[in-house]
Amino acid sequence: MLSKKTQYALKALGYLAGRYGEGPVLISDISKKKKIPIKFLETILLELKQAGVLESKKGKGGGYYLVESPKKTTLAQAIRLVGGPIAMLPCVSINFYEKCKDCDEATCGLNKAMQITRDATLKILEKKTLVELIDRADPPSAKGG
Amino acid sequence: MLSKKTQYALKALGYLAGRYGEGPVLISDISKKKKIPIKFLETILLELKQAGVLESKKGKGGGYYLVESPKKTTLAQAIRLVGGPIAMLPCVSINFYEKCKDCDEATCGLNKAMQITRDATLKILEKKTLVELIDRADPPSAKGG
DNA sequence: ATTAAGTCTACTTGATTGATAGACTATTAT
DNA sequence: ATAATAGTCTATCAATCAAGTAGACTTAAT
Structure with a gap:
């Protein structure tokens, strides 16, 4: 069984995969959309950053984003x-x-x-990538709804 | 990752599979041969008995044994x-x-x-059975060594 | 300066894991 | 009967980990 932490990480990565190329995404945004406790999510994203798959930007307009195309991971x-x-x-x-x-x-x-x-x-x-994790009910560039 | 408990259970089952048909096997025997803490092993074997895969006999000449042929599980x-x-x-x-x-x-x-x-x-x-767990360095009816 | 947003340190709580001790019960042999 | 053997049950323990929370700190944009 994957731990809750791992599940959250995969969900978050899936969400970021869907937003790839759109610039930084707020932790709070991921937290809300994916129903992940925000403080817990913070530590997870930080870990993913330190592992090299995510990059972040501080301050206004900041957030997290995938370093590489989702199909690379x-x-x-x-x-x-x-x-x-x-x-x-x-x-x-x-x-x-x-x-x-x-x-x-x-x-x-x-x-x-x-x-x-x-x-x-x-x-x-090893064949499946983060692309698989993009939620079909959660379109890449949703503006409305 | 399988827990230590599960690993012990599989080892014990493998040992009993190798002794299938030879009558009851002592907990202490399994414990020694498979290097499993005896008190921990007791609880595991009991659980396996309650689950129906093992049967036991108390008193002298007692011990645990597989209910069915190892290839059935x-x-x-x-x-x-x-x-x-x-x-x-x-x-x-x-x-x-x-x-x-x-x-x-x-x-x-x-x-x-x-x-x-x-x-x-x-x-x-679902294709592999307890037969696979019989240790090749631990022959079914070892008398010496 | 102010605000936004990620970063870091430090807990807390509860569950699970792995293990041990000791009393109890059933069986066999004498 | 009784002693010895061997499984059964109850209770506990320490250590670790999982999950989540709180709050101060740093960096960047306006």
């Missing part, structure tokens, strides 16, 4: 930025690998099964 | 028994479904992406 990348591992076990994680303390990976059946699962998951999440 | 079932959902989001879970409070599933891109991921994961975990 995959869902796998996005999840890892805030949510950590995608694999189901540390001994099978690519980016957060940790050796199993008490078992031999060469002979461990669980390890093998989870590796196969991880590969299948990654195959999907 | 899939990894998906095993994980759900102790670890809860397999899906990455509640709104996409089959066995632990919860409606998204603040978004419409019909138009939510995240929902769609996670559904596809879930299907791919399940396709694997």
Whole structure:
């Protein structure tokens, strides 16, 4: 299960993806539209900025925006930025690998099964991008309504 | 990430799968061979018994054993028994479904992406069984060593 | 200077995780 | 019967993490 934080991050990224190219978007705007507690959202966006996917501008006319086109960032990348591992076990994680303390990976059946699962998951999440997260009920340049 | 508890459960099930048909296996045996804290293991095995996959016998010659052949229980079932959902989001879970409070599933891109991921994961975990978890370095009827 | 808006530090609260202790109950063998 | 064996139940504990909140601080535009 993805944490609430990760879910919020993905929602926020999806919203910013829909506003890509329109300049900075207010935290408060994202918070309202995506129903994310604003203070919590602040810390998440900051983290995403420090990770390099977002940029920000302070002061009037400020806000957050995607550094690159939404199609450049995959869902796998996005999840890892805030949510950590995608694999189901540390001994099978690519980016957060940790050796199993008490078992031999060469002979461990669980390890093998989870590796196969991880590969299948990654195959999907590395193909999908932030573009997928743009809400169809939330058009790119909505002016009215 | 699977919790420690779930990992322990899968290891224990794998061990019992390798001993299937040999009668009851001591908790202390599983604990030693799989390096699982015995008191923690007790609660896990009890849970698995209450879920119906294990049976137990008290007193001398007692222990735990699989109710059915290991090939009858899939990894998906095993994980759900102790670890809860397999899906990455509640709104996409089959066995632990919860409606998204603040978004419409019909138009939510995240929902769609996670559904596809879930299907791919399940396709694997519903095909693999406890047989896969039998340790190749831990032969079914080891007498020596 | 004033206002707008992001940034940083520091909590708080509650739940979950991982683990342990000890008493209790059922079974087997003597 | 009784002792030994082995699972069962109740209770607890410390540590961590998740989720959310508060408020002071910095930067930029007008």
